[in-house]
Amino acid sequence: MALLELRNISKIYHLGGEEIRALDDISLDIEAGEFVSIIGPSGSGKSTLMHILGCLDSPSLGSIKLDGTEIGKASQRELAQIRNRKIGFVFQFFNLLPKLNVVQNVELPMIYSGVGGRERRARSVKSLELVELGHRLRNRPNQLSGGQQQRVAIARALVNDPRIILADEPTGNLDTHTGEVILALFRRLSEEGRTVILVTHNPEIAAVTPRKIEIRNGKVATKVDEKLAGLDRQPTPVSTPVS
Amino acid sequence: MSFLNAILVGLKEIWAHKFRSVLTMLGIVLGVSSLVAMSAMVQGMENGMKEALVAIGGLQKMRVEAQSVPVEQRHMKDFATGVTLRDVQALLASAPEVEIVSPEMRLESSPTLAANGKTHRTFMTAGCWPVQLEMVEHRVEHGRMFNELDNEQARDVCVIGTGIRDELFGKPEETGEEIIPIGRQMSVNGYPLTIIGMFERYEGEQERRQRELEQEENAARRAAGPAGAASGPKRSRGWGGGSGRRGNWAFWIKNNTVYMPLNTMWLKFKSGQTNLPPEPRLSNMEIRIRDVDKIDLALNQIRNVLMVNHRGIEDFSFRTQEDWADQIQTAVKNARLSGGFIAAISLFVGGIGIMNIMLASISERIREIGIRKAVGAGGLDIFVQILVESMVIAVVGGAFGLVASKAVIWLISEVTPTDNAPIMTIGAMGFAFGFSVLVGVVAGLFPALKAARMNVIQSLRYD
Numbered sequence A: 001m002a003l004l005e006l007r008n009i010s011k012i013y014h015l016g017g018e019e020i021r022a023l024d025d026i027s028l029d030i031e032a033g034e035f036v037s038i039i040g041p042s043g044s045g046k047s048t049l050m051h052i053l054g055c056l057d058s059p060s061l062g063s064i065k066l067d068g069t070e071i072g073k074a075s076q077r078e079l080a081q082i083r084n085r086k087i088g089f090v091f092q093f094f095n096l097l098p099k100l101n102v103v104q105n106v107e108l109p110m111i112y113s114g115v116g117g118r119e120r121r122a123r124s125v126k127s128l129e130l131v132e133l134g135h136r137l138r139n140r141p142n143q144l145s146g147g148q149q150q151r152v153a154i155a156r157a158l159v160n161d162p163r164i165i166l167a168d169e170p171t172g173n174l175d176t177h178t179g180e181v182i183l184a185l186f187r188r189l190s191e192e193g194r195t196v197i198l199v200t201h202n203p204e205i206a207a208v209t210p211r212k213i214e215i216r217n218g219k220v221a222t223k224v225d226e227k228l229a230g231l232d233r234q235p236t237p238v239s240t241p242v243s
Numbered sequence B: 001m002s003f004l005n006a007i008l009v010g011l012k013e014i015w016a017h018k019f020r021s022v023l024t025m026l027g028i029v030l031g032v033s034s035l036v037a038m039s040a041m042v043q044g045m046e047n048g049m050k051e052a053l054v055a056i057g058g059l060q061k062m063r064v065e066a067q068s069v070p071v072e073q074r075h076m077k078d079f080a081t082g083v084t085l086r087d088v089q090a091l092l093a094s095a096p097e098v099e100i101v102s103p104e105m106r107l108e109s110s111p112t113l114a115a116n117g118k119t120h121r122t123f124m125t126a127g128c129w130p131v132q133l134e135m136v137e138h139r140v141e142h143g144r145m146f147n148e149l150d151n152e153q154a155r156d157v158c159v160i161g162t163g164i165r166d167e168l169f170g171k172p173e174e175t176g177e178e179i180i181p182i183g184r185q186m187s188v189n190g191y192p193l194t195i196i197g198m199f200e201r202y203e204g205e206q207e208r209r210q211r212e213l214e215q216e217e218n219a220a221r222r223a224a225g226p227a228g229a230a231s232g233p234k235r236s237r238g239w240g241g242g243s244g245r246r247g248n249w250a251f252w253i254k255n256n257t258v259y260m261p262l263n264t265m266w267l268k269f270k271s272g273q274t275n276l277p278p279e280p281r282l283s284n285m286e287i288r289i290r291d292v293d294k295i296d297l298a299l300n301q302i303r304n305v306l307m308v309n310h311r312g313i314e315d316f317s318f319r320t321q322e323d324w325a326d327q328i329q330t331a332v333k334n335a336r337l338s339g340g341f342i343a344a345i346s347l348f349v350g351g352i353g354i355m356n357i358m359l360a361s362i363s364e365r366i367r368e369i370g371i372r373k374a375v376g377a378g379g380l381d382i383f384v385q386i387l388v389e390s391m392v393i394a395v396v397g398g399a400f401g402l403v404a405s406k407a408v409i410w411l412i413s414e415v416t417p418t419d420n421a422p423i424m425t426i427g428a429m430g431f432a433f434g435f436s437v438l439v440g441v442v443a444g445l446f447p448a449l450k451a452a453r454m455n456v457i458q459s460l461r462y463d
């Protein structure tokens, strides 16, 4: 049984009588421990798919099973709990709270899972050390570089020890070098056994992931665009040390 | 998220927008303080009224007064006897619910009192029985009350209140020592009487404190020499305050009483009048019944006895203190309602202010709410957070409001001094505080609901 089972998933938006099928009858399985990249042209529905995978949104049609339980029709409260416990989401624009400092931002998911204050702090620090930001605990997000902010966001995604890490263009706002650092992090997470799913426009990143899913016009493309998937180039082993 | 955590986040949020929060709280502060101040003033007023009610004898007392014959009985006018001593005796003999009957015969128009080379016009000069003492709760402090024998023999004696003494012989505050004019002569409309007793001084709590303070000041001033003369006239206001320094009018009347034996009044003061009826006509009689709970039964008995005595002619009327007590209750209720209504409106306006600020706050924080939800906050968590924030504003505002109410009360009593000092009760403070918390909850409800219902994706996309 696959970790994630999508069957005939559609997401339909209605704009002034016009029907937009952001996702159109998508079926796919993702096994536990897979490292997947989702590619496709802009507006094809990648983010929409990620939101549904990440329980941030519900599909209009179809069923989605996480760990064998149907979540397509789950209530908002149940979805919030799944997001909290099983999924770590990394956004393109980091989405850190500017009023909180680095540790407080990382503590946030645990506040909603009822972890006590002391353990919360300890786990946040550990998680931040994992992304090598153990020395910037008291900084505000706006005092950090983009790459550092994204690492804080990753630390936050990891702090409740989720099985699935989802990242929607995590390197889209970063320069190539910083992007490689972040990518190395995701690779390590995948090697640790977590399921990692990335959305990317960058063929170099897609080239690193063993599995590539291409979305086109809301559907899974049967044949992957080689250029976009980075299949035309040698997968360069990412070995840049994290800095 | 734990409740404590929510409060902490709420406090931080408020601290982050200090100025805005203070302005919002101000509405609640004003609302709470005006509610407390209003209730304190009504409480002061009510206490003043209740003191007055007790001073005139409470609910057990009623009064029978002579009244002109009603129109439909005009043809029997010549048989009307008025209220007489026969009525008193009949009531004592035949109305078991009646405990005391005290006849009173007053001098019409204000008589002139003269003694010690001074004159004074008063209004409460009456002849009565010794039992009057018990009836109107007078206490003789110096000398004695006249007795049955004094009455029987119509002796030329009288008992006075301290107010009369103050006018004719001087106030203790001014003379420095209390003059007790027992044994001195005093003439009433030119007829000399011997003062044999003087009542104690009647005053309310507030007055006593004020007087004692003044006495101390006067003593200090006398000790300091004649330099410190009294500064101009003082003003005082308030319900039952009367005018000048008299304090509560019920006490003032009691202090300005002159009583003489009923027979003295009748024989020495009334016998000169023409067409004196065969029986001494009374101005009124006061009746005390045994049991307030049986007031209706007592009224029936009194009515029946008097109707027989008066051959069915209704030339008398009842007056009970019930009306008075009712009036007090109504006045207090009205004051409380109208004052409370206005104060509640200002608290309500404060609540609108909170709601406004909470709505502004959540639309500033749409993204924050989206992020919190994305990492696992449920709708309930967000709901509680916003609600707690609005409650924190209300609670802090309410607490400051309680402090401010003391200042408001002080300000009001400075601007319009009253004899009924405002009384802040714990109950009123608790109520006002509770009400402000309620306002905070209600004001936060809608913004909290709105925030809890926000769609995660839309909030995250919002800029």
Ligand SMILES: Nc1ncnc2c1ncn2[C@@H]1O[C@H](COP(=O)(O)OP(=O)(O)OP(=O)(O)O)[C@@H](O)[C@H]1O
Residues within 6 Å of the ligand: A013, A014, A015, A020, A021, A022, A040, A041, A042, A043, A044, A045, A046, A047, A048, A049
């Ligand atoms: N709330 C919405 N209302 C209407 N249409 C929407 C909404 N959200 C997304 N869409 C539409 O759904 C389609 C897919 O959008 P999506 O954001 O998933 O694309 P994407 O593949 O992530 O694009 P990009 O690579 O530019 O991020 C687009 O055509 C978009 O206009």
Ligand SMILES: [Mg+2]
Residues within 6 Å of the ligand: A046, A047, A048, A168
């Ligand atoms: Mg996208």
